Amino acid sequence: MAKDNLPVTAAIRVLREHGVSHVRHVYDYEPRGGTAHSAACLGVDEHQVIKTLIMQDDHERPLVVLMHGDREVSTKALARLLGVKSVQPCQPTTADRHSGYQVGGTSPFGLRRPMPIYMERTIASLARVYLNGGRRGMLVEINPAEAMRVLRPVLVDVATSGLDGVQGTG
Secondary structure (H helix, E strand, O other), rough: OOOOOOOHHHHHHHHHHHOOOOEEEOOOOOOOOOOHHHHHOOOOOOOHEEEEEEEOOOOOOEEEEEEEEEOEEOOOHHHHOOOOOEEEEEEEHHHHHOOOOOOOOOOOOOOOOOOOOEEEHHHHHHEEEEEOOOOOOOEEEEEEEHHHHHHOOOEEEOOOOOOOOOOOOO
């Protein structure tokens, strides 16, 4: 069996440990390109490319939000759901410290520290999703049911396409 030359990250190790069937896709990372760029490189719908956003509540407790690439997070709705005053994205250096990944390469798999994970409910209904594989320029294609099995996220309805949300750069 030939070995591929694709990087093995903490995220890939977690997927392997849990027996998750996945396909790694490598593309040319572009700073500030976001999910629109990665979706275009892979030739997939941006709605299937899932952002991993590291956020924090008003007590600076970190949390993860998984959101469609073409949607934003309504931080007001998320704060209401969590029973806190506010939720906001972490500064990039803080997000890196919490997750163990660089912003732009943050995966929900293999996080440095355990954090609650919230996933937009409609992600679960997709046939395939593309999540960050733990480094800039690499996405893993998986069945969302497998992501739910491994991550055990809380399903939420906090997506917005308006200006009141946070797009993020996870």
